[in-house]
Amino acid sequence: SLLQKRRCAFQVTNIRNHGYSAAGNVSGSVQLCENTDCCMAIYRIINGQLEVDTLACDRVKMLCPHETCKAQPPFIDNFVTCTCSTDLCNRNISLSPEPEQPPETHHHIAVEITQAVVVVLILFLTVLIVIAVKWRKLCKEKKEYLQSTCQDYNIQQTCSCQIKTSENQITDIELQGVLGQGHFATVYEGKQRGSMVAVKVYAENGKHQFMNEKEVYELPLMKHERILQFLGTERKPDDSSLLIVLQYAEHGSLHSFLCKHASSWVLTMRLCQSLSEGLSYLHSDLRSNDVHKPPVAHRDLSSSNVLVRTDGTCVLCDFGSSTILRSCSGHRFWRNHSTTITQGHLQFCTLNYMSPEILEGSVNLSSSSFLLQGDIYALGLILWEIWMRCSDLFAGGAVPEHLLPYELELDANVTLERLILFVSEMDRRPSIPGNWEMLPQGSGLKELLSDCWDRDTDARLSAPCIVDRLMSL
Numbered sequence: 094s095l096l097q098k099r100r101c102a103f104q105v106t107n108i109r110n111h112g113y114s115a116a117g118n119v120s121g122s123v124q125l126c127e128n129t130d131c132c133m134a135i136y137r138i139i140n141g142q143l144e145v146d147t148l149a150c151d152r153v154k155m156l157c158p159h160e161t162c163k164a165q166p167p168f169i170d171n172f173v174t175c176t177c178s179t180d181l182c183n184r185n186i187s188l189s190p191e192p193e194q195p196p197e198t199h200h201h202i203a204v205e206i207t208q209a210v211v212v213v214l215i216l217f218l219t220v221l222i223v224i225a226v227k228w229r230k231l232c233k234e235k236k237e238y239l240q241s242t243c244q245d246y247n248i249q250q251t252c253s254c255q256i257k258t259s260e261n262q263i264t265d266i267e268l269q270g271v272l273g274q275g276h277f278a279t280v281y282e283g284k285q286r287g288s289m290v291a292v293k294v295y296a297e298n299g300k301h302q303f304m305n306e307k308e309v310y311e312l313p314l315m316k317h318e319r320i321l322q323f324l325g326t327e328r329k330p331d332d333s334s335l336l337i338v339l340q341y342a343e344h345g346s347l348h349s350f351l352c353k354h355a356s357s358w359v360l361t362m363r364l365c366q367s368l369s370e371g372l373s374y375l376h377s378d379l380r381s382n383d384v385h386k387p388p389v390a391h392r393d394l395s396s397s398n399v400l401v402r403t404d405g406t407c408v409l410c411d412f413g414s415s416t417i418l419r420s421c422s423g424h425r426f427w428r429n430h431s432t433t434i435t436q437g438h439l440q441f442c443t444l445n446y447m448s449p450e451i452l453e454g455s456v457n458l459s460s461s462s463f464l465l466q467g468d469i470y471a472l473g474l475i476l477w478e479i480w481m482r483c484s485d486l487f488a489g490g491a492v493p494e495h496l497l498p499y500e501l502e503l504d505a506n507v508t509l510e511r512l513i514l515f516v517s518e519m520d521r522r523p524s525i526p527g528n529w530e531m532l533p534q535g536s537g538l539k540e541l542l543s544d545c546w547d548r549d550t551d552a553r554l555s556a557p558c559i560v561d562r563l564m565s566l
């Protein structure tokens with residue numbers, strides 16, 4: 094049984110470790126272990142040399158994995174310990190020089206990977222910074238370019254933020270009778286908090302017209318006593334159709350007013366003057382502080398698209414076909430779905446008011462002024478319509494019933510072909526009553542009309558000029 098017991102070297106130098114002698118019988122420098130197969134050794138490193146502190150049977154461990162005594166750092170207070178499982182194995186101790194470390198190659202790979210990641214990160218950040226700098230530069234250049242060459246672009250942006258459409262709750266508006274019916278909308282009379290309003294409800298096919306009209310009404314500085322007042326836009330809750338809420342014009346359209354009323358010279362001139370002022374304002378290019386109202390061409394001016402208020406003045410309405418003339422680098426330009434002149438466009442505008450160049454399709458598309466000149470032609474025809482209902486211009490005779498331009502010559506339902514033949518090819522215009530020659534203002538009226546509807550677009554008057562001429566009349 095003695096042979097079966099583990100033999101360990103025994104040496105105790107430290108008085109505190111004398112308890113190890115109880116771990117088995119000691120005979121000289123050998124101990125036969127009682128309860129363990131493990132020997133243990135405690136060495137001290139003194140001046141780089143290993144010196145025995147304690148050699149004995151292990152008191153704690155029953156089994157130990159290593160056959161020989163191998164000690165590994167970290168060493169605590171220069172004490173080195175080991176356990177081993179063969180006879181007298183604790184006599185020699187070997188030190189592992191380094192703590193267990195990952196193999197060299199692994200370490201290198203790890204370092205290389207870290208370096209690569211750092212390099213990639215630096216590259217990535219550099220690219221990001223370069224892109225950010227370039228982007229900033231590009232944005233700055235673009236902004237400067239737009240500011241220098243296309244002022245309207247900027248203004249449009251700021252203006253659109255400044256303008257806030259007044260919110261109308263359709264539930265607040267009580268819709269009443271129909272005021273008028275156009276190609277794209279039905280206009281209803283409405284009551285909102287006790288006041289009369291007009292509500293223009295767009296048909297399915299009128300979305301473009303709605304957008305266009307809203308854009309024009311929402312332009313800066315569009316509030317003017319000669320332009321129908323815009324009160325807001327809404328969607329009908331039941332069928333979500335688009336609608337615009339407008340000031341109510343008590344006398345309805347100029348067309349229906351002229352059908353019902355013949356007027357004195359003074360009242361007639363009030364209609365003419367206010368109408369021309371409205372167009373002059375619409376055509377104006379205005380800048381006030383940092384807001385800009387570009388010129389707007391109405392493009393569907395007719396006596397049905399002019400309304401009459403109780404004070405006998407006119408306001409312009411129906412901007413569904415209008416074009417906003419923006420300026421860029423000194424050149425006027427327009428972008429509008431309805432700017433192109435097509436048969437479709439002619440179909441929806443009142444044919445009678447179409448200028449010869451528009452009827453022929455011979456407009457100069459490189460210039461935007463033809464759109465304004467087209468309005469002047471139509472204004473001339475409306476002035477003729479108004480004067481044809483002036484009792485003072487027919488003194489001593491009967492005032493003719495209201496007539497649309499060319500109605501007498503070409504019937505009420507004038508066709509495009511007959512109009513082109515009459516207006517364009519024959520260069521004829523509505524006839525001016527012979528008796529006007531005798532009137533003091535007669536020649537002025539005649540001259541004004543022919544300067545509005547001249548075949549040569551450049552010979553036509555501008556709207557402010559018409560206002561001045563009317564004043565002198």
Ligand SMILES: Nc1ncnc2c1ncn2[C@@H]1O[C@H](COP(=O)(O)OP(=O)(O)OP(=O)(O)O)[C@@H](O)[C@H]1O
Nearest residue numbers: 272273275276277278280291340341342346397411
């Ligand atoms: N604010 C208003 N107050 C009174 N009547 C109005 C008002 N707005 C429009 N109307 C009446 O409704 C008619 C049609 O209006 P408007 O011209 O705006 O509609 P539209 O569908 O755009 O017509 P168009 O076929 O000319 O494009 C006018 O001719 C006028 O008789």
